[in-house]
Amino acid sequence: MSEGSDQALTPELTALVERFRSGQRAALARGISVVENERPGFQAFLHEVLAGHTRARRVGLTGPPGAGKSSLVAALATLCRAKGERVGVVAVDPTSPFSGGALLGDRIRMNDLATDPGVFIRSMATRGSLGGLATTTNEVIDLMDAFGLARLFVETVGVGQTELEITGAADTVVVVLMPESGDSIQAMKAGLMEIADVFVVNKADRPGADRMVREIETALHLRAGRAMGSVPAHHGVDLSGGAAKASSGSDPGAGDADWKIPVLTSVALTGEGLDTLLETLDRHRDFLDQSGEMVERMRERAARRVRAVVRRELGKLVWARPEAEVLLAKGLDRIERGEATPYSVSRDVIEEFNGS
Amino acid sequence: MSEGSDQALTPELTALVERFRSGQRAALARGISVVENERPGFQAFLHEVLAGHTRARRVGLTGPPGAGKSSLVAALATLCRAKGERVGVVAVDPTSPFSGGALLGDRIRMNDLATDPGVFIRSMATRGSLGGLATTTNEVIDLMDAFGLARLFVETVGVGQTELEITGAADTVVVVLMPESGDSIQAMKAGLMEIADVFVVNKADRPGADRMVREIETALHLRAGRAMGSVPAHHGVDLSGGAAKASSGSDPGAGDADWKIPVLTSVALTGEGLDTLLETLDRHRDFLDQSGEMVERMRERAARRVRAVVRRELGKLVWARPEAEVLLAKGLDRIERGEATPYSVSRDVIEEFNGS
Numbered sequence: 001m002s003e004g005s006d007q008a009l010t011p012e013l014t015a016l017v018e019r020f021r022s023g024q025r026a027a028l029a030r031g032i033s034v035v036e037n038e039r040p041g042f043q044a045f046l047h048e049v050l051a052g053h054t055r056a057r058r059v060g061l062t063g064p065p066g067a068g069k070s071s072l073v074a075a076l077a078t079l080c081r082a083k084g085e086r087v088g089v090v091a092v093d094p095t096s097p098f099s100g101g102a103l104l105g106d107r108i109r110m111n112d113l114a115t116d117p118g119v120f121i122r123s124m125a126t127r128g129s130l131g132g133l134a135t136t137t138n139e140v141i142d143l144m145d146a147f148g149l150a151r152l153f154v155e156t157v158g159v160g161q162t163e164l165e166i167t168g169a170a171d172t173v174v175v176v177l178m179p180e181s182g183d184s185i186q187a188m189k190a191g192l193m194e195i196a197d198v199f200v201v202n203k204a205d206r207p208g209a210d211r212m213v214r215e216i217e218t219a220l221h222l223r224a225g226r227a228m229g230s231v232p233a234h235h236g237v238d239l240s241g242g243a244a245k246a247s248s249g250s251d252p253g254a255g256d257a258d259w260k261i262p263v264l265t266s267v268a269l270t271g272e273g274l275d276t277l278l279e280t281l282d283r284h285r286d287f288l289d290q291s292g293e294m295v296e297r298m299r300e301r302a303a304r305r306v307r308a309v310v311r312r313e314l315g316k317l318v319w320a321r322p323e324a325e326v327l328l329a330k331g332l333d334r335i336e337r338g339e340a341t342p343y344s345v346s347r348d349v350i351e352e353f354n355g356s
Numbered sequence: 357m358s359e360g361s362d363q364a365l366t367p368e369l370t371a372l373v374e375r376f377r378s379g380q381r382a383a384l385a386r387g388i389s390v391v392e393n394e395r396p397g398f399q400a401f402l403h404e405v406l407a408g409h410t411r412a413r414r415v416g417l418t419g420p421p422g423a424g425k426s427s428l429v430a431a432l433a434t435l436c437r438a439k440g441e442r443v444g445v446v447a448v449d450p451t452s453p454f455s456g457g458a459l460l461g462d463r464i465r466m467n468d469l470a471t472d473p474g475v476f477i478r479s480m481a482t483r484g485s486l487g488g489l490a491t492t493t494n495e496v497i498d499l500m501d502a503f504g505l506a507r508l509f510v511e512t513v514g515v516g517q518t519e520l521e522i523t524g525a526a527d528t529v530v531v532v533l534m535p536e537s538g539d540s541i542q543a544m545k546a547g548l549m550e551i552a553d554v555f556v557v558n559k560a561d562r563p564g565a566d567r568m569v570r571e572i573e574t575a576l577h578l579r580a581g582r583a584m585g586s587v588p589a590h591h592g593v594d595l596s597g598g599a600a601k602a603s604s605g606s607d608p609g610a611g612d613a614d615w616k617i618p619v620l621t622s623v624a625l626t627g628e629g630l631d632t633l634l635e636t637l638d639r640h641r642d643f644l645d646q647s648g649e650m651v652e653r654m655r656e657r658a659a660r661r662v663r664a665v666v667r668r669e670l671g672k673l674v675w676a677r678p679e680a681e682v683l684l685a686k687g688l689d690r691i692e693r694g695e696a697t698p699y700s701v702s703r704d705v706i707e708e709f710n711g712s
Contacts, residue, residue, distance in 0.1 A: 043699045052694035065420065295692070302691045305698035306684055307675070310705050314670045317706070319663070328662055335658045336651070338408035342661035343399045349666050350673070 009044040017048045020147065025117065028147045032122055035139050043309065046139055049146045056088070056145040057285050060154045060170025063192070067176045068202040071268035072277075073153045074113055079278055080151045081118055088144035088152040089113075089121040092137055120149060135308040138169050138301075167195050168304055171297065172284045174198045174277075177216070179208035193223060196261055197284050200277060204265035216263045259287050318353050327352055365400040373404045376503065381473065384503045388478055391495050399665065402495055405502045412444070412501040413641050416510045416526025419548070423532045424558040427624035428633075429509045430469055435634055436507045437474055444500035444508040445469075445477045448493055476505060491664040494525050494657075523551050524660055527653065528640045530554045530633075533572070535564035549579060552617055553640050556633060560621035572619045615643050674709050683708055 009017070013034065019027035031049070034042050059076075061069045070091070077087045113119050122144075124137050144152055156166050166173055175196040199220075201212045262280055266273035288294035318324050331345030365373070369390065375383035387405070390398050415432075417425045426447070433443045469475050478500075480493050493510075500508055512522050522529055531552040555576075557568045618636055622629035644650035674680050687701030 047697045047699040050697045050699075299688050299692060302688055302698055302701075303684060306687060306702045306705065307671070309698055309702035310674060311667055311671050313702060313706055314674065314709075315663070315667050317710075318666060318670065328659060331662060332655050332658055336655060341403045341406045342658055342665055343403040343406075345658075346662045346665035346669060349662065350669055353670075354673075 008041055009048065010041040013041045013045045017045065020049050023148065025120070028120060028143065031143050031147075032140050035143060036124070036136055038136070043313075046142065050142055056150055056152045057281070058141065058145070058152045058154065058170045058172070059281055060156065060166040060173045061176055062156045062166050062173065062195070063176035064178075067178045068268050069155050069176045072174075072176055072200070072202055072266065072274075073155050075268045075271060075274050076278060076281075077113055077119060077151075077153060079274055081116060085150045086118045086148065087120070088141075088147075088149035089119065089155070090137065090141055090144070090152065091121070091123045091155045120144060120147075135305070135312060138305065141169055168301055171288055171294065172197045172281050174200055174281070176200050176202050177212065178203040179206045179212045193219060197259065198277070198280055199261060199263040200273075201263070201265045202268055204273065205267050205270070209265055213263050213265060220261055220263070259284065259291075318349065321353070321356065323352055323356070324349050364397055365404065366397040369397045369401045373401065376405050379504065381476070384476060384499065387499050387503075388496050391499060392480070392492055394492070399669075402498065406498055412506055412508045413637070414497065414501070414508045414510065414526045414528070415637055416512065416522040416529045417532055418512045418522050418529065418551070419532035420534075423534045424624050425511050425532045428530075428532055428556070428558055428622065428630075429511050431624045431627060431630050432634060432637075433469055433475060433507075433509060435630055437472060441474075441506045442504065443475045444497075444503075444505035445475065445511070446493065446497055446500070446508065447477075447479045447511045476500060476503075491661070491668060494661065497525055524657055527644055527650065528553045528637050530556055530637070532556050532558050533568065534559040535562045535568050549575060553615065554633070554636055555617060555619040556629075557619070557621045558624055560629065561623050561626070565621055569619050569621060576617055576619070615640065615647075674705065677709070677712065679708055679712070680705050 016027055016030060016034070020031055031045065033039075034045060061073055063069055073089055073091075077089060080087050114121055122140060124140065141152060141154060152170075154166060154169050173195050175192045175198070177192075177199065179201060199216050201209050201216070203209075264273060264277055264280060266277055268274070285294075288297065327349050328345065331340055331342075331348065334340035335342065335345065372383055372386060372390070376387055387401065389395075390401060417429055419425055429445055429447075433445060436443050470477055478496060480496065497508060497510060510522060510525050529551050531548045531554070533548075533555065535557060555572050557565050557572070559565070620629060620633055620636060622633055624630070641650075644653065683705050684701065687696055687698075687704065690696035691698065691701065
């Protein structure tokens with residue numbers, strides 16, 4: 001890494017790399033801030049500390065607000081701590097107590113975790129530039145990984161785009177639902193089904209849990225049947241968009257190497273079902289490792305990262321040039337007068353950049 | 357628009373421009389497909405039909421799943437139709453009956469609208485490449501506008517990033533909540549408060565509606581007090597990210613020119629409160645026009661569009677070159693062997709592009 005403001009390591013960051021490598025907790029916190037704020041040299045910093053590192057078990061939890069994702073993460077993290085694992089938690093869910101959208105009670109429940117030096121919790125704001133969010137979030141997760149946290153939990157709310165982003169961030173995606181969740185969750189299920197490696201019906205002490213489990217199992221079965229009839233289980237992966245991931249499949253008869261999506265139950269607040277859930281998470285990661293799918297997923301993840309970084313960097317290169325800002329300002333005037341459109345203005349900006 | 361595959365109008369699209377301008381409904385549908393699928397020449401097509409056009413009243417509705425956004429849109433659209441306005445509806449909410457995540461009952465309710473030739477409904481998939489989603493969604497809205505639909509309703513689910521994207525797409529943002537919505541909505545309110553021009557407590561015939569209205573009003577009042585004490589009402593707008601919008605403020609004492617965010621109630625299914633809501637929407641748009649803020653917002657919107665299009669185009673230009681794909685493939689091998697990181701690989705790709 002040599003030239004370009006974002007590609008060169010500043011003296012401050014050179015020192016930070018050392019402190020990060022020596023395992024200083026404050027260096028991780030500082031590193032995350034550097035990345036989140038895209039401080040000069042942050043990519044060089046990432047390059048330095050990431051080289052060769054990707055060992056953590058990354059678990060993504062997603063689902064509708066109120067399903068108890070945060071409580072589940074807190075409970076799982078506590079279990080992992082009891083085994084001596086160091087744990088990282090990233091919350092990109094605006095309704096999560098981890099990320100600040102919290103009621104007092106939730107916050108109190110998180111306190112034990114937050115004061116444990118073996119746990120590193122970071123909440124990510126959901127605001128920010130388009131496309132920038134996910135890239136930076138993933139980079140923060142990478143940092144935690146490189147720091148040596150062995151188990152990473154990423155919590156996102158399961159609606160819209162974030163549910164897809166999580167497939168890029170996590171090895172194992174857990175979709176958390178709850179009984180009595182009504183029609184909005186029914187409606188969401190289709191999208192969630194495509195990304196789930198494991199389903200958990202949390203708050204399973206409430207009425208309707210068994211019915212919900214059966215419904216999900218039926219839906220999975222129908223989907224598997226359709227998949228068998230039409231497309232191959234491991235359909236193609238579009239590396240360009242970041243939306244797709246290799247289906248781990250749940251097709252009956254598609255071979256022993258396939259992962260059958262389990263539908264579990266849990267009660268995060270009492271701990272019921274959590275041992276089984278954690279075992280299942282480990283079993284899924286083992287499956288990924290042994291089937292070769294882990295290597296494939298890592299490669300997809302890296303490809304997406306390269307494309308995202310290229311996009312980010314090119315954008316910066318264009319707009320760092322005063323000529324581009326001048327063209328933009330003039331273009332906005334012309335758009336206002338009806339003499340141009342964003343398309344003609346962006347063409348001008350790109351032509352100027354390419355000709356420079 | 358001359359050179360470059362996405363900048364040149366194909367013969368097919370030249371014909372489409374004519375049919376679009378003559379008001380053929382099928383041409384709008386076809387145009388939207390062209391844009392959504394980023395068919396060759398789609399930007400040239402947009403350039404042709406958008407020039408000089410931005411007249412529709414764009415209303416964004418956002419809020420948690422289950423608040424009744426779709427029913428509200430359907431009811432408002434019906435009211436507008438009664439006044440003779442042509443209406444466009446864009447649903448980017450995965451739980452919306454408009455966009456397919458629907459129960460049978462909801463679908464039936466939408467049927468009257470869907471068969472009205474003065475109404476154009478389009479649902480947008482929430483999947484797709486990062487950053488691409490919002491740009492294309494906004495372009496579809498622009499198309500409906502250019503087609504002459506006088507009133508556009510954009511429905512998104514109010515969690516995470518989409519709630520910010522809506523501020524770029526709509527002139528007036530309505531945050532729809534419901535009584536009894538519990539803690540998850542409480543938690544979301546902070547983020548929603550920042551983007552709301554109007555609050556509506558829908559399903560107001562349910563218990564707790566009045567309390568909810570008072571809670572929101574109190575929160576708005578507290579926020580306004582804070583804003584007065586610290587930052588100016590019209591704080592700076594960051595054109596670079598697409599996240600911020602000019603605050604319309606609700607600060608007491610900050611001048612007559614300010615918009616006080618109203619908190620209304622409605623029952624979409626019976627029509628209660630809808631006349632007042634529609635009046636309020638028009639009043640807000642008039643406020644924007646008269647205060648000069650509309651011009652400012654249009655300019656911000658155009659700037660964001662230019663930046664997004666530049667990003668999209670540059671990305672395409674880079675990856676259209678075989679050299680870039682070769683560098684990526686080799687880079688992925690090196691990352692796999694721990695010899696490189698996405699940062700060094702993207703640097704290589706950019707250097708090759710810039711040197712070409």
